[in-house]
Amino acid sequence: MDFTVALAQIKPKLGCLADNGEMICAAVERGISEGIDLIVFPELALTGYFLRDLVPEVALRADSPQLARLLDLSRHIDIAVGFVEASPDYRFFNSALYLSMGEIRHLHRKVYLPTYGLFDEQRYFARGESIRAFDTRFGRMGLLICEDMWHLSVPYILAMDGTTTLICLSSSPGRGISEDESLGSTVAWQKLTSTTAMFLNCRILYCNRVGYEDGVNFWGGSEVVAPSGSVVARGNILLEDYVVGLVEEGALRRERIFSPMMRDESLSITMKELRRIETERNRL
Amino acid sequence: MSLKVNAKLLRQILVGFVREEVCKVGVRKAVLGLSGGIDSALVAFLAAEALGPENVHAFVMPYRTSNPESEAHALLAAEQLGIHCQVVEITPMVDAYFSRYPDADNMRRGNKMARERMTILYDHSAALSALVLGTSNKTELLLGYGTLFGDMASALNPIGDIYKTQVWQLSEEMGVPRVIIDKKPSADLWAGQTDEQELGFTYRQVDELLYCMVDLRMCREELVSKGFDPAFIDMIYNKIQNSHFKRRLPVIAKVSTRTIDRDFRYSRDWGK
Structure with missing residues (x-):
């Protein structure tokens, strides 16, 4: 079915759960009042990104009362939001929730934690161990977080698991100034979202934050990408925004008829070859 | 790949940086030293655009050997922007100190002047509730061509990740006065000094x-x-x-389980 999505391109405050919670609830209420079906927030929207030793301080259990208000609001609108999750055994995950009808529909723990260049996530976070699609009232979806998207296997697995809508929550730092119209990171992400949509014949809802933390800017540019790879709606670069897009069932149906790559994708060949590679690697 | 930059985009990022990083501290103003050179002029232009000229306080701090042209260029930039500007001569303080050490060489004198200026900026930072803006570019920072705790001291530095060549390019985009862009870069520690000659x-x-x-x-x-x-x-x-x-x-000797900046790690924008 057709549905409307809002990408809340917000500017979270670093380590301020209460303030960010208010900001998120306000955007959700706006979405409800405008009849939006699904609202998406950035990675770590509840906490900010460069948390470092703050990670344990801002971590919440997935069933925390501090998430109750969002859960309650999700009776009226579906919500995808990023936060720091504490597990009962005190591991901390860079996680995302999909909330719908007052319930947690899905929890994704970021699998690929970038630890290079300006990133230091593996120092603070535990790695997620599963990549699963899930059913929503708008069809089968996949939820992933920023760097997950840069590992081909992740969107591939989600697509093979039946995903037709990929949601990607992001806190992408802007870098790589050159003569080009856009920053290097912007160009790279725009290629990635468009190409991934084309490869997997699925739509992509990409929500990236804005603002600055310790001099690092986050470039925004959230977008709704059609299964053809074309951009349906795109947010401001570097500025706050609230991007609304219509996600059309017909566009998915038509693209899957024109380019039936996912229909033809062979799970058995992939599995056979991956098993062979695994066996050969284990021999080393 | 080259040093050339999209100056409009760079301007947007750096103006946004000054605006957000100043305001999130809970203040609206900035102070900076204006030397008459291109780096501090560029930072003044960025700050005026980010905060409004009424919220930018520039200090021109000549020593008796400074080239008078430098002060004139600093005042020209301030006037064009309409920012607050004061001249505070540092000759009495610096000379009072070196009357005890008359044999001090140029390097000691240059460092002292840079640190004297720093104390003036930080004094006005407190008086005005304003953050000190740094004006060291990436070339100087990498080469160490600056005075530690002197001109290298600041709360925020908008141009520390752009090279001198890019400072020139961005200054064209921002409309820094032509005479400041075109002149030879100089630390102005003694008459006729130029950076490129010294380096x-x-x-x-x-x-x-x-x-x-x-x-x-x-x-x-x-x-x-x-x-x-x-x-x-x-x-x-x-x-x-x-x-x-x-x-x-500064390097801290570790003895505890959590040492500042080694295993006690927080971003500066903690809670902001």
């Missing part, structure tokens, strides 16, 4: 090398095959290495 190479030469070495991470062999003189490569590499202490916090 022994031009900013354009060293920026090309630094860009390839630091930003693109080319190894020595690649730099040589690209045409850089091996002696020049080694000299610059050594300058970066030997000045690294200036770019770090």
